[in-house]
Amino acid sequence: MKGVIVLGNRDLIIWNNSRKNAYGTIKPSLDNLCDSEGNKVILKSAVKLSNLLCAKLEKLGVQYLSTVTPISSVVKDCLYWFGLGLDVTMESAKLLNFTTVLECALKKSDENTELKQRISDRCAFLLGDDYETRVKIHNDISFIYKERSKVVHQGSMIKDKDRNTVNLAGSYAQRVLMKLIQENNRLNGDFSKFICEIDEKKFA
Numbered sequence: 001m002k003g004v005i006v007l008g009n010r011d012l013i014i015w016n017n018s019r020k021n022a023y024g025t026i027k028p029s030l031d032n033l034c035d036s037e038g039n040k041v042i043l044k045s046a047v048k049l050s051n052l053l054c055a056k057l058e059k060l061g062v063q064y065l066s067t068v069t070p071i072s073s074v075v076k077d078c079l080y081w082f083g084l085g086l087d088v089t090m091e092s093a094k095l096l097n098f099t100t101v102l103e104c105a106l107k108k109s110d111e112n113t114e115l116k117q118r119i120s121d122r123c124a125f126l127l128g129d130d131y132e133t134r135v136k137i138h139n140d141i142s143f144i145y146k147e148r149s150k151v152v153h154q155g156s157m158i159k160d161k162d163r164n165t166v167n168l169a170g171s172y173a174q175r176v177l178m179k180l181i182q183e184n185n186r187l188n189g190d191f192s193k194f195i196c197e198i199d200e201k202k203f204a
Helices: 051-060 062-066 070-087 091-106 115-127 131-154 160-184 191-203
Strands: 013-016 021-025
Touching (some): 070 160, 091 115
C-alpha cells in the first residue's frame, strides 16, 4: 500500500501514476502539496505505483476512501501506526505499533476492557474461514498480546531472535487493514456495522 495512500499529515491521497490523476483527497488536495518555495510536489513513493498494483487496490475499493466516513477515519489512524511500525528500528516499538493497528481496526472507541479477547476473537472471525484456521489465528493473536504485555508492563525488550513475533504482528495488521479497506464501500463507511458483522459470526 505504500506509494498509493500517502501518509502526509495523516491525510489520504490516492494517486494513480499510470493515469496521472488523483481519485481525491480528504485534505489537503493534491494541488496543494508544495514545498517551502511553493513548487508542486509529487512524492516519489507515489510515482512508483504500477498498473497491476493499482488495479488490485482499485478492486479492494481504495478509491472510495477519499470520502470521509468512520471507516476511512479508522483507516487513516491504522496507516499512521502501520507506517510507524515499518519505520522504527526497535523491534519492541514495531510490535506496539502493529498491535495498535489491530486495536484501531478491531475495537470500538468505547471498548476499553478485555482487549486481548476482543481482538483475538474478531481477528479470527474476520480472517478465518473455518474452525481450524480461526483457532490458529486466535492463538497467534493471543501470543502476540502476551509478548506485547511483557513490553508494556515489564519493560521487556524484544530481541532479534524473537523477530518472528513482530513480523507475525505486522502480517496480521496488514491483513486486517486490507480487509477493512475492502469492506468500506459495501458498508458505506459504517465502522460500527463492520464490527457488528464480525461479532455476529460467532453465533452463525
